[in-house]
Amino acid sequence: MSEPTATLLISCPDQKGLVATFANFIYSNGGNIIHADQHTDFEAGLFLTRIEWQLKDFQLSRDMIAPAFAAIAKPMQAVWQIHFSDTIPRLAIWVTKQEHCLLDLLWRWQGKELHADIPILMSNHNDLQSVAEQFGLDFCHIPINKNNKIQQEARQLEVLRNYRIDLVVLAKYMQILTPEFISQFPKVINIHHSFLPAFAGAKPYHRAYERGVKIIGATAHYVTADLDEGPIIEQDVVRVSHRDTVADLIRKGKDLERVVLARAVRLHLQNRVLVYGNRTVVFA
Known part of the structure; x- marks a missing residue:
């Protein structure tokens, strides 16, 4: 329009x-x-x-x-x-070392699929700084470990305030946000590499392989204080078989993660997601 x-x-x-x-x-x-x-x-x-x-x-x-x-x-x-509709939200994308979800979002943003400004890429590692430079984004490196998490999250919040960020997208950011952080900045979308509520937490593809599942999935959800239990925005699945190795599951899962996260971010930006309790209605 x-x-x-x-x-x-x-x-x-x-x-x-x-x-x-x-x-x-x-x-x-x-x-x-x-x-x-x-x-x-x-x-x-x-x-x-x-x-x-x-x-x-x-x-x-x-x-x-x-x-x-x-x-x-x-x-x-x-x-x-x-x-x-003419208010343009400002996004910050957070990553660790994996680039597949990040690149997909940035390509879609560059192609005008996502109605947003993305001024900054934030990471707890330096590996993807070149991607930020390629797309003309500022890059903020804030290393985090269990001993400095509270102090570093305070720095992250300060960066979000300085850049006037409306939404944080965790595009394979492999750190758990503390409840204190979420209480101060609750608008966060995460991509999880399983069809939640199955295989929450770490290494879901390995656990799916051990369980012998016939489908794997990906889930985009809002982040809450409870790990991988926030309101679900978007999900999808793909079939796998006994012939697939863990590496095959990861490869197929990455394709799902890209699409599911992009859909969820787009739905949020179009104001089509209504959260109530720990559920959502998505007016797609």
């Missing part, structure tokens, strides 16, 4: 008249809805929706939309966010 749009992501207790109420807010202010999707989680008693409309001819200025909608949302006990 060449014209800017606004998007509301809303979750609230299910009740009558919600669709009409939200649509009328936009209609009564001169807005034209171009996308609307919804889901009701009957067990949780929650209604979840994504509504996108054109800002052209909308009668409320951008800074007035949130307070105006808040007056409607409060009696409904709604949790909500508003996003504008």
Whole structure:
């Protein structure tokens, strides 16, 4: 869309008249809805929706939309966010030594598939500094071990603040973030090389091979204090057989990791993911 749009992501207790109420807010202010999707989680008693409309001819200025909608949302006990399509999020990609997910994201970004600015690449090793230079990114090397983790995470947070980062993407960053870090910067997406919840933690391909699985997968999820248990955004699988070695599983898994992480980042940037509890609704 060449014209800017606004998007509301809303979750609230299910009740009558919600669709009409939200649509009328936009209609009564001169807005034209171009996308609307919804889901009701009957067990949780929650209604979840994504509504996108054109800002052209909308009668409320951008800074007035949130307070105006808040007056409607409060009696409904709604949790909500508003996003504008011409606001460009700023991403920081974190890596260790593996480059396959990093390169895939940067190629897609260079090809205008990802609506974002990526000003910095951060790593606990120097191995991928040349990739940052190739794509014109700043490179920040912050080595981390178990003895300096708290101090180094403070440095990482400072870098994120200085670069005004909105989202961190862990593209095979082989360090566990502390709960303290996540509490201060919760917008983090990770790629895990298994079909979670199976084989969480380290060396999932080795454990999958030992178990003799017939499919392997990859999972992109938001990071929480519980290792590999955050809300899942995207997953995919590929078949394997008894003829495949661990190396074959790793090779096939890397292909999945690239695609799954890219899909998850794109969905997040398009404001299509709504988190509630430890689950997500993805309005794809």
